[in-house]
Amino acid sequence: MIKDFRKLQKRFRTLGDDLKTFLKAQVLAYHNLSIDNGGIVQLTDLGFVTPKLLKARKFACCSLPQKGARSGLRVIYAYFEEEERIELVEIYYKGDQENED
Secondary structure, three states: OHHHHHHHHHHOOOHHHHHHHHHHHHHHHHHOOOOOOOOEEEOOOOOOOOOEEEEEOOEOOOOOOOOOOEOOEEEEEEEEOOOOEEEEEEEEEOOOOOOOO
């Protein structure tokens, strides 16, 4: 995750701030307030139930003008329900990689 992030941050300078905003706004709204805007989907058929692996498809990046939430950046994260903890797994640009690996 760190290697992916550093590589992307060279291309998208605001990525660090955008990621903080994403975690505070969208992830908090989805898990704590049960607000679903269709931007986060659970990855299924992985062979395990816990933790939940989710993919955020709507990730706004200020470094990509006129793109908004459809910037093409994707974030894969694990959600530990009992602990209410989030662990970032992968971040990638959709133009470089079609699906998560």
